[in-house]
Amino acid sequence: MKNTSIKSLVLSLLFGLLASSLHAHALWIHTSATTALGKTHAFKVYYADYHENAIEDVADWYSDVEDFEIWLISPSGKRIKLDKVARKDHFEGNFVAEEKGEYQLQISHTAKVLKGTTAYQFNASAQVWVGKGKADLTEQTELMLSRNPKSSRFNVSYKGEPLPDATINILGPDNNSLDFTTGKKGKAKAEINGSGKFFAEVTKTEKFKKDHPSGLKAIWRCATQVVER
Template identity: 70%
Template sequence: MKNSTFNTVCLTLLLSLFAIAAQAHALWIHTSSTTELGNTHEFKVYYADYHEDAIESVADWYSDVEDFELWLISPSGIKTKLEPLAKEAHFEGSFKVEEKGEYQLQISHTAKVLKGTTAYQFNAFAQVWAGKGKAVPKQARDLSLTRKPNSSTFQVNYKNNVLPDASINVLGPDKENQEFLTGKKGKAKLDMDSKGKYFVEVTYTDKFKADDPSGLKAIWRCATQVIEVD
């Protein structure tokens, strides 16, 4: 009985640690998903754990996460590095809408390892549609989380290949947490029927070989999108 109780406690602790890791801080891009030609479109970038209502001050961001690079990809595939300004608890900036179609804001930042043998990579996406037009051309990315306009079906790709059986975590406007698994084609249809903000996140851990020259055992990756349903 003692061994059984001990094993149960250990399993509970492991599951708790897994749950914490799956709902940890991440980078998030906040912006409207629609705009119009000629607009100056604004956005903000936060480092937060919305499950815990925790938005970190920029001064407290983990490692060198504040050194992220933010890229804008236009409907015609033009890639532009943006330079958002740091505020107390977020970065903010804007871009000029000069084409019809889909714009994407993209961040992919692997934080400097402070201790341990796991690296942490933060990917964040925002998709902005300026009327009907071209979709952003496919990009070479590590972990991505995207959707089509006005759709609640998300596509998860890893290194440009679909990622099946990936767990997508969603925090809805009612603060209820949902989890979905992607199918064989890396797709998952989410429940987004209520009005408000949805915080959508997928995580994936890439384990390295024991003799990897980096000295690391794994890299934990996450990809996020904030969707506001009107």
């Protein structure tokens, strides 16, 4: 059961304050970057702000964020909606790899607007490699953060096109936070040293013209990826 409408209002106001900030709560997919053919591969999805060391219980997630859908894109381009099971502070699920190449787990969820004139869209992705092989990843979220295989070169795209001058923030396991800016082709090379979990995030706010049919003034988007080394 959801908490009271007062709590929802407070959460909405907090998001209004955070909309112009790079860091806020977001959806994150945790999973290993490699697997094997025929193996059951597990994943977890958290709603968190790792800069604040804040992982929210599912009962406290903003608006209808818990209704997100998670999709698996196979190396040959097959698109499969995956099942998910709610736990105390995350959702979890799994899939079986049947092809060699790169799989992607993708989430894109625009939360129901509780109050105010800004919508919040949460995008998250994870890349899982099965041996070697090319990927046919034609499906993309509106704001997409991805990386090259086994490297720290990141790519940012917006509505299918490379996004230049985007700021990618990476928070390391030592709690150090660094920013990297994409070039003209939407690419950036980040320095990821050491082992552990690295949290990469990019945000973009789109302002709408006056009298937009939705009645909104803007939509705030974020895209995340967890890199485990």
